Amino acid sequence: xxxxxSTRDIIxxxxxxxxEETSWENVRLHHIAQxxxxxxxxxxxxxREKEELVDAWLDRADQAMLEETSRPYFPAISPRExxxxxxxxxxxxxxxxxxxxxxMVFNRLEPGHLHMQLASLLRISRTVxxxxxxxxxxxxxxxxxxxxxxxxxxxxxxxxCWLNDSTEYHRRTRRLLDRILRTGEIIGSLKPPFLRxxxxxxxxxxxPFPSGP
Numbered sequence: 001x002x003x004x005x006s007t008r009d010i011i012x013x014x015x016x017x018x019x020e021e022t023s024w025e026n027v028r029l030h031h032i033a034q035x036x037x038x039x040x041x042x043x044x045x046x047x048r049e050k051e052e053l054v055d056a057w058l059d060r061a062d063q064a065m066l067e068e069t070s071r072p073y074f075p076a077i078s079p080r081e082x083x084x085x086x087x088x089x090x091x092x093x094x095x096x097x098x099x100x101x102x103x104m105v106f107n108r109l110e111p112g113h114l115h116m117q118l119a120s121l122l123r124i125s126r127t128v129x130x131x132x133x134x135x136x137x138x139x140x141x142x143x144x145x146x147x148x149x150x151x152x153x154x155x156x157x158x159x160x161c162w163l164n165d166s167t168e169y170h171r172r173t174r175r176l177l178d179r180i181l182r183t184g185e186i187i188g189s190l191k192p193p194f195l196r197x198x199x200x201x202x203x204x205x206x207x208p209f210p211s212g213p
Contacts, residue, residue: 069134
């Protein structure tokens with residue numbers, strides 16, 4: 001099993017390196033075979049097509065996001081800070097190849113790539129669901145649907161900002177994410193009681209807005 005994981009990583013790393021040298025559009029599986037010294041049949045055992053490399057790259061980001069929950073401080077921080085750290089951990093995992101990630105996204109948005117676009121929607125949903133689990137969000141029924149919609153919007157807005165953010169440490173993205181989450185807290189503090197769940201389940205708007213620095 002360790003050999004399989006290692007080989008999978010070697011293939012993915014080679015694909016990312018080639019994309020940095022040329023572009024994601026120009027990368028072909030036979031180029032990866034030449035770079036790694038593996039046969040196409042060997043690569044096919046791990047990736048049935050080029051697009052599966054994108055999913056493997058995003059899987060790494062999901063893994064980094066979930067690893068954030070094992071940090072000693074994580075259980076004690078606020079729901080807003082949990083989301084902030086989870087989303088930024090996801091983005092930081094992709095940061096070494098941000099330009100390649102942009103190319104991957106634009107490739108999937110091209111006309112005629114409907115199957116890729118549908119797969120992307122499912123991929124977004126999967127990441128958001130894992131983020132909810134990592135943040136320990138236990139809403140049910142209508143409140144869960146509202147929370148999922150809100151988190152999906154936050155995720156997409158932050159991701160799109162990050163794709164074009166060349167500031168050091170992605171400060172522009174960090175500021176945007178923090179503003180969105182703080183705005184959510186303000187909105188949450190204004191919610192009438194009948195819009196709250198009976199169990200007063202936490203959502204991204206349930207933490208009181210801080211009154212001072």
